[in-house]
Amino acid sequence: MSERVPLHRSLIFRLLAASLTIAAAAVVATAWLATQAASRTIRQQIGQSLTDDKKVYDELLGYAATHSDWSGVSSLITARAAELDRRITLTTEDRRIIADSGAGPALDGVRPSATVDAFSVDAGLTGRTDHIDPRIVGPYRLTAAEQRTMRNQLTGYLDCLHNGGAEGQIVTGAHDRPKVVITRLGKLSDLCELVPPVAKSEERPLAQLRGLVAACAGEKKPDEVSIWPDLNIAIVDPDTSMFDDDRIAKAAGCLDASRRTQLEPYVAPPALLFVTDPADPTAGPVFALSRQNLVRTGTATAVVLALAVLVTVLVGRRLTRPLRALTDAARNPGDHPRVTITSRDEIGYLAAALDELAERREQSERLRQAMVNDVAHELRNPLANIRTWLEAVHDGLATVDGPVLTLLQDQTAQLQHIVDDLRDLAAADAGTLRMHPEATFVNDLVAQVVDAHLPNAVTAGVTLLTDHDGDPEPVVDPVRLRQLIGNLLSNAIRHTPAGGTVTVRTASAAGQLTVVVADTGAGIAPGDLPKVFDRFWRADQSRSRSTGGSGLGLSIARQIAAAHGGDITVRSELGAGTTFTVTLPAG
Template sequence: MSRPVAPHRSLVVRLLGTSVLIVILSVATAAWLAAKTATRAVQAERGQSLAGDSRIYDTLLGFAAAHDSWNGVELTVQHLGDETGRQITLTTADGQPIAATHPGGKLPGRPSAVLDPLGATTGVIDPRAVGPYQLTERDRSAQRAQAEKRLNCLHEQGIEATVAERPSGRSVVRLAERNPRQRQNCSFREDAPTQTELAALKELSHGLGRCLTDRHLPQVDVYSVDFTWQYRPDNIGGSSQDIQDCVDRARRDQLRPYVAPSARLYLSSPARPPTPVFELSSASTLRIAGATAFVLLAAVTATLVVGMRLVRPLRALTTAADRAVHRPAPVAITRNDEIGRLAGAFNDLAARSERSEEQRRTMVNDIAHELRSPLTNIRNWLTAGQDGLAELDQDLVGLLLEESGLLQHIIDDLADLADADAGTLALNRDSYFIADLLVQVSEAHRGAAERWEVSLGLDVTADPEAAVDPARFRQIVGNLLANAIRHTPAGGRVDIRARTEADDLVVDVADTGEGIAATDLPHVFDRFWRADKARTPATGGSGLGLSIARKLVQAHGGDITAASTPGMGSTFTVRMPTRATPE
């Protein structure tokens, strides 16, 4: 019997340890990936938030540049709030509400931006603030035609260019960065101011002139819609930056009636649980990578060590099994774990195989011996009759028939054992009263009992009924009865007793014979086994009766046991269920 495996030597514990290492490795890798992914997600979310805020600012600034007031901005604010998920509030410079996605909400401490298309604080006028420079449809068409003429001229020379339209409706030809030199001039005066623009530039010149005079600066002329300026021939001097300031001031004064007044923009996020932010520096990333590499190396090393320790004895077992052509050979593996127990079981199997082989050889010898005696007798008498040494009279024929009957009996017994071993023993079970079957068996063996001067007794309690194969049941009791009669001396007694206990049928065959020694009792059901080795088949039977009886009882779902006291007799007890169990 194998001993229990110590916990620290158990393969389960070792495999569990290896699994824990792999889990640690997986967790470390997953944590690093999660942190990295979260960082990227947060960065992406921030980028989206910034892009959304920039879109809100640009859209509302464009609205202010194209409208002379904030009237009607509510729909735009609500639409931007729905698209970006931000809370948007627009107020005047003195804090009066203009529009909001969530009216009545608490405003942040300071505005996110100031919407001023004229750029009083930034110094940059929004290009969408065009005011009086907005072209009429007639001017737009005429100027567009001139721009397309130049575009066609450039394309004919293989020069890449496109036409773009400014907020004022003016079309502008834009050349690609790299182009061949022009072979001919493609200027069609598409950049010349239209009548609308000339009128607006004239108005701008009046305001510009006043600013230059107030600052004691020389007068300049603004000659294009790009608001570039140049000195007049008789007035050169002064700071160009001061002059540019006057140009910008004059432009703001000119555009102010056409744009919405300055407003404050407040942006905030809806109330929601805070999102944890993961930040991984380069040093942290290196540390995580190093730790993960170490855990991976440890896991691989541990797996290899455990795997090699597992594989080595398994290979030894496999080699031993491969070399065992006829039967397994024992292996020298001494371990106190599952593999050690497997090796022990393998060695036990090898020992049992050796014992089975020895038993097989013994059984073959016994079968040969059992068959040789009747065959020898039959052959000798036939040879004597053929040679004229014996007359084939009725007595000799009877003797030959008796020997052939013994031979047939041995062959039938061997066939029954073969069917039982193969699981092909057929039973035709039905419900029978056991007393009738036992009377038949008793009467069949009464003649043998009388020859051996043995008394037979039958005692059936309450005439039990059981589901049995009648022929096989009579064979079981007959084998036990024949064995008891042979081992009971003259003047002895053999009794058959039957009864029911719970749902079992119990049949005892008891004799007052010589009994069986305690050392021999475990072997009484072995094939060809005899307590008295000097007995011959004529006096001791074939040695298969008890084996066949046990196999037949087991086929009925029961079992048979033996109890004996040397010098006083033996009792064989058959116990089987009264009802057939479904297969």
């Protein structure tokens, strides 16, 4: 049974006391800081939001939409600055001055009030939903006669709408082109027809825009793409004579980018707009706390304090529930259940750590059982062979002659090899793998390893090659390095078919020793590459000994490399071969 914790030492009491202290200090500090910083903060917010300067932004946006550069904007900025009694500065995006209404402090570190970009209109400042300013005319400029003709047609359309009880108005649309916006439908609205006329001045730029959209959307036949002056897109499938909605949607997605490409030469580049105080770019209007504001602040402080007490109690009670669950879980380490706590705080992290600890314990148990099974499997075959031949000799079914002794010796050597590998791995896991580094000529060491494996290579029909870049003499453990290269070389020979080659390359550069063992074998599947250094893992998964080896050589090789402060990487291609690269510090 759990003991009852005294109230003054309980978590909820300590949490409440700490929370009240912190809340009181925070409220007092907040009230004091508010009187000091409110003026500066509000002024900065006003300057950044441009609540009083939307007209400046819109006028500069209109200038950008109708001019290819900012060369004549100074007069506009000077006039608006005089009206607002503010300093208005326009700079490039890298803050080079384009125009400035008056000298003043540098604007380094000052946040711009807005970015004036006719291709990226700030909807919060203009209230419009168009990303591209409709005042951009570019190559679509209509003649005066075309404008009159178009407005006459739209006026007739409006008269028809009015007769049917509908309402609408003529507004300026894309490319400064007049269009009708219907604000209320009437009974006879459908009887009024308006075919958007394409003026002669618009034919060529519309054709160019159609080509840009078609190229962006991957349309093989641009003639099938129709774009109206109001920027509506239509694509008719020639086989069905129906609108192809998918192709239309794809083309519509390319419209803004294509328009930007077409109109960019006619529009001023993006610029940063600063609307600041002439003397201090960061200053603002004073916001003094009156008696009423002080009372309001005090009331808010009391409310915050009361809410802090209430919230602290509620949070404390909620915190005790998962803590109890964690305590119960910790008291049962042998049968640890999963703690379902998903909060992203210290308690949630603690629950996750306990769950992870339980998972690791279960995984360690699974690995231990798998290790025991693997060791038993590896030892079973040689022990069974030795026992069988000894029983045969004992029963008189075989004689102790040369072949039997050779077989028993081979099986015993195989057992010794497995035991030695397991001992090396155990030492590496325990951090007691002994290293005796000394200056070593790696090329001579590689030659010794290659000579030792040459008989096996000749038997397998594999050619051994060496390739040395210089004669490196790093400080390494020659015995362990010989073991590492030998494991890689024997593994490569086993997995290279007759007629193939195994190449050992050495190089030293930038304080690192590199040893590469490459074969021309069948290669390793991409899904198996992460497993090649696992203990007792074999690509055939049959656990047959047709290729020899204990399945520990690559694991030991990686441990030796790690003991030297290096690593081993592998890359392979099916049908082309496998390359192991050892990288060790040369010092």
